[in-house]
Amino acid sequence: MKLLQLLIALLTVFSTQINTEPVSTSVFGPCQNRCIKKFGEIQEQVTNIDTWYREFKVNDTDFSLCRLGCNHPEFSPLNLPEFIFGQLAYQEIASKTTDFDRENVVKSVDVLCLEKSETLENELFGKVVMVLEDGVNPLENVHLIEVIAMDLAIDDDDSVIFRDWCYSPYCNISFNAFSHAEFRIRVSTFDDYGYIGRPIASRWYDIQAFLSNGSNKMNLKNIEWNQDKAAARFEFLPATNVYIPVCSFQIEHKNILSSGSKVVDFYLDHTREILVKNLSFNQNYTMNLVGDSSDPLEINVPNCDILVGDVAMCAPPPVSAITSHWNTSSAFDSRLIIDWNYYSVLDASIDASNTNAIRTSHFQFSVHPLITPNNDKCEKYDSIRRDVPFTYRKFMFNVPDAKCNYEVEVSVFDTKRRKSESKKIKIIRINQPSFMALLPSDDLQTTIGLIVILLFLILSFFLILLFCFLKRRNRSRNSKEMRKGTVVYAYVDEVTKDIMGVRPTGGRYVPSGKTARDLEQANAFTNQLQYSLPSDSITPRPYGDIGSENPYDYIMDFHVESELSDDVFEEDICLSTPSPSIRDLPSASPMPLIAPFDDFDTLPAYTHRNFRFGNSYEMEGNTMCRMKTAVDVLRGHCFTLKYPKDYSDECRQALRKELEILRTLPAHPNCVRFDGVVIGRWDNIPYQIIGILLEDCRGGSLHNYINIVGSVLRRGGMRTPEDPAAPLTDGSPLSSGYESFVSKTDKGKQTPDGQSDTERVSNAFCRFAEQISGALEYVHRAGIVHTRVSPLHVYLSFDYNDPFDEVLSNQIVKLGDFGNSSRNLNEVIVDSTMPQPPEVINGKNYESKGDIWQFGVFLVEMSSLGVSYQVRKDIPKSGVTEFDTLPSTSLLRETAKKCLKLRSRPTATELCNIFTEKNL
Incomplete structure (x- = not known):
């Protein structure tokens, strides 16, 4: 009905001669603003990046009638409320004039995009x-948009080509558009009363x-989570x-x-960004604009748990292991039994009464018959599909034929x-040698040819061996000769008795500087391999009378050679590794295997041959x-490789247990990141795990840092022989060598943030306590007890030269060493080298509150700057008065007392809240 009235109004207006002047823009603009606010319908629109914005729906009959009334204020035959509202608004605005200047509400205007018309x-x-x-409310004002063009070919004024x-x-x-021209946009803004500012x-x-x-120019902004999938966010360069x-x-x-x-398909909007959705996690993509000749972008989508910190936002993890066996106890041999292992953090932390919580729903199994030699029926059988409840860990399938090979997918x-x-395994029921299928019984010549080829391959194999x-x-012979040494001639200065150079028998003169470098490298390499070599094989020594008149002397020259495996599959760490005395690269050092x-x-797995390794070392507190x-x-990435100390089952099982924990524990910013495993060939068996790749925490253990800081603060500075001896508090660790960073004239100096070194250290310790309590909260929520909470097993992310430099304010600590961790409280192995809570000493099981007690000892070590804690005694002080009297140090001590109680210890969440409130 409204649409019909509008058509009648338009016909009436244009069929009637109205001899009036054109409406003024300064009045028509405010009149439209009043009409759009009165009759305009606001609708919400979604952008390319799933955000919302509002705009007026202008194709509305009521608004059009009101706008028509603004445009014809003197026309009276049309008696409609909307039309009359527009006329009255125009007359009211025309009767009032604004005599004051108002500031612009538009900062700038730009062309977002252009398109060529197809018609x-x-x-x-x-x-x-x-x-x-x-x-400024984006729907508060109306704007007059004008496109102004300037023809560069002729000397002409600007002209308005669109309004x-x-x-x-x-x-x-x-x-x-016309060639050889430029254009720009001009905007005039109006409110309910008139112009706002000047045109922009x-x-x-x-x-x-x-x-x-x-064309378009776009850049990848980031990869983000979007509705259980990944999405690539691109941004487009603005117009120039x-x-x-x-x-x-x-x-x-x-x-x-x-x-x-x-x-x-996309249409550019005001955000200048787009989301390419429905990408799979842990996949690589190539993306490009259609019609663009530039190289496509390579997009690496990481795992879901890397993009988001909440595992509930990601798909469930796959089953960890799946095995199969046939039911031999039954009269039916066609019953296949499948066993599997599965663990999810969400299932462990879920409340059984909460029906809306996200948890595991079911397992979906598919049993596919495979093509089996000598059994043509197998490929004709249909696949079997079953949905198994999530509480099951074993299920039996009745397969159609027990003599077929099958593939099970879960x-x-x-x-x-x-x-x-999906996790897949193949079940080979018929296990005949594969070469039997290549020997046809009805073709004697082909059979003889295949036998000859087989014999040739066997002969080649023996020749290679x-x-x-x-x-x-x-x-081995070269190694023995090198242990005996090589005789060379040495050029000796008669006055200083220094070696000027050497000349091997039958060789040429070599300067002594190069020889010294070779000997230093040999010594460093020998220490790195940690094998005891005869000292005379690497140390120059006289071989004759130095005081004789002969200007030559005998020295022993150490020689090493590299013998790396050329195996194209993967390096055999057990067999292809030469004797340590003749190896020059640490990447080939033998390491015990952990597990298949x-x-x-x-x-994630990486082959051993793709790495180069540094010197082997043992961290204090890690005995396995x-x-x-x-x-x-x-x-080009740097990691820390963790591997068994020796070949004993105890060491290997400890590393395997840690691997079991790390595989199901999602990443946390304050836990040492797990990056995968290193695999190699061991005893001619491929795919053996020989090491665990962990985040490279370059700052070392927190225990060493505490001792260093304590030594420097207690010494107060580097003293000269004339200075009186500084008193040393009982129980203080020895000097670390860092005293040179604090001079006696700089004691108590202020840093650029207005804090002294003691204040910065104490505040940093409170931050460290907050981070480790957050890590403990995360580990406990996953149903894990750590059992080794100590500064020995907490590591600093960044290296430092000065313990008080600017790195301290940005330092991050991370909890590591999950070798003794456990999900089952009955299987906890107590480390006798670690301080244990009283209930464990009394024979009770280790629980999460035991970690809290160890965290209390952890706080004592920080608050006392490394002074050892005696159980059931008062918390010792550091001996540095300025440090002990700080409020942050008092907070460490008071919180440690709560954690060391026999009963009613705080939880990790409560501890994290205590230090979070302090650090805010």
């Missing part, structure tokens, strides 16, 4: 975006540059005088593992119907393992 040859259309002042009204900061434009103009844009090169983005475009993206690609679903990665044996024997990789095949720095030569 008209020279027409361009696009969008304009305005930037408003802070706090229209806009009711939001995002407006549409269209105009006819944009920069000049070159039309010819857009017509000749219409020679570059204007295209409004509509397509993005083509392709998974590297798939053959097909997907094309998504996936995990949660209550949101999210699916995990013989060659390797002879090479190994020659290597088949038991942990869901973990050793550490060394590992550099991935392909990716």
Whole structure:
């Protein structure tokens, strides 16, 4: 009905001669503003990045009638309320004049994008975006948009080629383009009473540059989580005088593992950003603009738990292990039994009464018959699919034929119907040698030929073994000769008795500086391998009478050679590693295996040959393992490699247990990050785990840092022989060598933030306590007890030269060494080298409150600057009065007393809240 009234009104207005002057823009603008606020309908729109914004729906009959009344204030035959409202608003505005200046509400205006029309040859259309002042309502005012063109070919004034009204900061434009011209946008803004400020103009844009090169320039901003999937966020460069983005475009993206690609349509909006959605986690993609000749972007989508810190936002983890066996106790041999292991953090922490909580829903099994030799029926059987409740860990399938080979695939679903990665195993029921299928019984010539080829391969294999044996024997002979030493001539200065150079028998003169460097490298390498070599094999020594007149002397020259495996599959750490006395690279040092990789095949794995390793060392408090720095030569990443100390089952089981914990514990910013495992060939068996890759915490243990800081603060500075001896508090550790960083004239000096060194250290210790209590809270929520909470097992992320330098304010500590951790309280192995809570000493099981007690000892060591704590005695002080009287140090001591109570100890969450409130 309203639409019919509008058509009648338009016919009436244009059929009647109205001899009035055109309406003034200064009055028509405010009149429209009143009409749009009165009759306009606000609707919400979604952007390309899933945000919302509001705009007026202008194709509305009531608003159109009101606008018509503003445009014809003297026309009376049309008696409609909306039309009359517009006339009255116009008359009221015209009768009042604003005689005061008002500031602009528009900061700037720019062209967002342009598009060539497909129907008209020279027409361009696009969008304009305005930037408003802070706090301005985008729907409060109306804007007059004008496109002003200037023809560069002729000397002519500017001309308006487009004019229209806009009711939001995002407006549409269209105009006819012509070559050798520039254009810009001019905006005039109106409120309910008139103009607001002065017109705002944009920069000049070159039309010819857009017509000749219409394209978009985008950059990858980030990868983010989006509705249980990953999404790539791209941002587009804003327009310049020679570059204007295209409004509509397509993005083509392709998974590297798939053959097909997907094309998504987009239309640029005021955010200048887009989201490419529905990407799979832990996958690599290539993305490019359709029609763009530049190289496609390579997008690496990480795992879900890396993008978000909440495991409830990610799909469930896959099953950790799956095994199978046949039911031999029954009369039916076609019953296949599947066993599997599965653990989810959400299932462990869920409240059984909460029906809306996200948890594991069920397991989906698929049993596929495989093509089996000598059994043509197998490929004709249908697959078996079953949904198994999440509480099950064993299930039996009745397969159609027990003499077929099968593939079992299992996936995990949660209550949101999210699916995990699939786990597959093959069940080989018929285990005949594979070469039997290559020997046809009815073709004698082919059979003989295959036998000849088989014999040739066997002969080649034995020749290769013989060659390797002879090479190994020659290597051993060279090693024995090198232990005896090599005779060379030494050029000795008769006055100073210094060696000027050496000349091997039958060789040429070598300067002594190069020889010294070679000997230093040999000594460093020998210490690194930690094998005891005869001292005379690496140390120069006289071989004759130095005081004789002969200017030559005998020395022993140590020689090393590199013998790396050329195996194209992977390096055999057990067999291909030469004797330590003749190896020059630490990457080939033998390491005991931890477990077969088949038991942990869901973990990221890297081959041993891709790493170069540093010196091996043993961290204090870690009696079962050793550490060394590992550099991935392909990716350039640096890690810490953890491997068993020796070949004993005790050491290997400890590392395997730690690996079991790390595989199911998601990443946390204050836990040492687990980056995967290193695999190699061991005793001719491939895919063996020989080490655990951990985050490289370059600052060492917190225990060492506390001792260093305590030594420096107690000494007060480096003293000269004339200074009186400084008193040393009982129980204080020895000097660390860092005293030179604090002079006696700088004692109590103020840093740029206005704090002394003691204040900065005490505040840093409170931050460390907050971070470790947060890590304990995270570990306890996962159902794990750590059992080794100590500064010995807490590591600093960043290295430091001065313990009081600027790194201290940004230092992060991380809890590590999960070798003694456990989920089952009945299986906790108590470390006798660690202080244990009273209830454990009395024979009770270790619980999470035991970690809290150890955390109390942890706080005592920080608050006392390394003074050892005696159980059931008062908390010792550091001996540094300025440090002991600080409020932050008192907080450490008071919190330690709460943790060391026999009963009613605080939880990790309560401890984290205590230090969080202090550090705010």
